[in-house]
Amino acid sequence: MKYPALTICRSKVLSNACKVRELCSKKNIEVWGVTKGLSGDPRLADIYREAGFAGISDSRSLNLKKIRDSGNDLPRQLMRIAMRSELAELPGVADVSLQSEVSTILELDRVCSSLGVFHETLIMVDIGDLREGFWPNDLVYAGEALSNISNVSITGIAANFACASGVLPTMEKLDDLARYSDVLRESLGRNLPNISIGGTSCLKLLEGQTPPSAINQLRICEGVLLGKDTAFMREIPYLDGTALAIHAEIVECKLKPSVPSGELGLQAFGEKPVFLDRGTRKRALLGIGRQDVNIDRLTPMQDGVSIITASSDHMIVDVTDAASLRKDGCQPGDVLSFRPLYPAMLAAATSEYVSVVFEDK
Numbered sequence: 001m002k003y004p005a006l007t008i009c010r011s012k013v014l015s016n017a018c019k020v021r022e023l024c025s026k027k028n029i030e031v032w033g034v035t036k037g038l039s040g041d042p043r044l045a046d047i048y049r050e051a052g053f054a055g056i057s058d059s060r061s062l063n064l065k066k067i068r069d070s071g072n073d074l075p076r077q078l079m080r081i082a083m084r085s086e087l088a089e090l091p092g093v094a095d096v097s098l099q100s101e102v103s104t105i106l107e108l109d110r111v112c113s114s115l116g117v118f119h120e121t122l123i124m125v126d127i128g129d130l131r132e133g134f135w136p137n138d139l140v141y142a143g144e145a146l147s148n149i150s151n152v153s154i155t156g157i158a159a160n161f162a163c164a165s166g167v168l169p170t171m172e173k174l175d176d177l178a179r180y181s182d183v184l185r186e187s188l189g190r191n192l193p194n195i196s197i198g199g200t201s202c203l204k205l206l207e208g209q210t211p212p213s214a215i216n217q218l219r220i221c222e223g224v225l226l227g228k229d230t231a232f233m234r235e236i237p238y239l240d241g242t243a244l245a246i247h248a249e250i251v252e253c254k255l256k257p258s259v260p261s262g263e264l265g266l267q268a269f270g271e272k273p274v275f276l277d278r279g280t281r282k283r284a285l286l287g288i289g290r291q292d293v294n295i296d297r298l299t300p301m302q303d304g305v306s307i308i309t310a311s312s313d314h315m316i317v318d319v320t321d322a323a324s325l326r327k328d329g330c331q332p333g334d335v336l337s338f339r340p341l342y343p344a345m346l347a348a349a350t351s352e353y354v355s356v357v358f359e360d361k
């Protein structure tokens with residue numbers, strides 16, 4: 001294997017995806033698999049397809065293009081609010097998009113008309129998380145302003161939970177959403193069959209309760225890949241949290257003091273680290289750095305390994321207490337492994353220096 005590497009166990013991700021799909025289908029909710037956590041990797045989109053998901057969702061046109069070109073026939077959704085500069089390619093890249101500006105939707109309608117194509121859109125509503133979406137009071141105005149478009153078909157509304165501000169989904173919020181959908185339907189004068197919610201934090205509600213029947217789509221990424229629900233700070237008990245791992249190779253391993261010598265300024269990233277004098281320690285230098293991972297969101301898998309710090313290209317770990325490693329200590333060429341949380345996964349999957357390996361075991 002080429003290091004550093006991000007490995008993904010296919011069968012575990014597939015099993016997680018199937019469990020999420022089963023849970024959701026009991027509540028008449030279809031699942032849209034979000035691929036942005038692995039940079040739109042078509043192999044992940046294929047797993048979602050195999051699990052019976054209804055569609056693929058990603059925030060980047062480039063990712064959706066990769067998936068389109070891989071031959072995956074699921075419908076594709078662009079879920080980041082579209083930039084004006086990408087409207088021309090949007091209908092070719094995505095079947096559905098999430099939108100939150102009247103002027104952009106009008107422009108998209110003009111683009112679609114001139115191309116002679118049709119495109120589907122869900123109207124984002126901000127339920128209080130304060131990222132994207134119409135404020136509920138503006139839905140009447142939006143519906144009226146959009147009631148005459150011809151080539152963009154508004155088929156529902158969508159909302160995010162716990163994205164920018166950590167606002168959690170509740171039954172109350174879902175009831176609100178169903179009501180907002182009614183408001184928009186009235187002003188638009190059109191049926192709105194879809195209400196899409198996301199992301200992983202919404203699973204918790206579906207586990208115990210039955211949401212309003214109008215809610216029929218879930219967009220999800222983190223739970224399926226990592227078995228975690230960051231918003232509710234929990235490991236999802238029925239999902240596997242061991243599907244992904246990041247592996248890096250030791251390039252140097254030496255006994256060194258735990259406190260630096262010399263006058264101290266700031267380190268490469270403008271921070272001032274704090275040092276605890278623990279005497280002489282065995283330190284391993286790994287061929288992976290902040291360009292490839294977010295070190296605050298990595299957990300060493302081998303006992304006794306702890307992360308000290310990292311610069312762009314190197315991560316430094318303390319391996320003094322790593323009894324599980326070979327008796328004669330670590331050597332250059334040995335590989336250490338880590339479990340990533342979402343930000344570390346995102347960075348690793350995006351870095352062109354990290355190989356992304358889907359394993360079959």
Ligand SMILES: *Cc1c(COP(=O)(O)O)cnc(C)c1O
Nearest residue numbers: 034079198199200219220221222
């Ligand atoms: C990232 C994202 C999701 C997926 O969220 P997870 O919590 O990772 O499941 C859903 N919807 C939107 C709009 C997103 O940007």
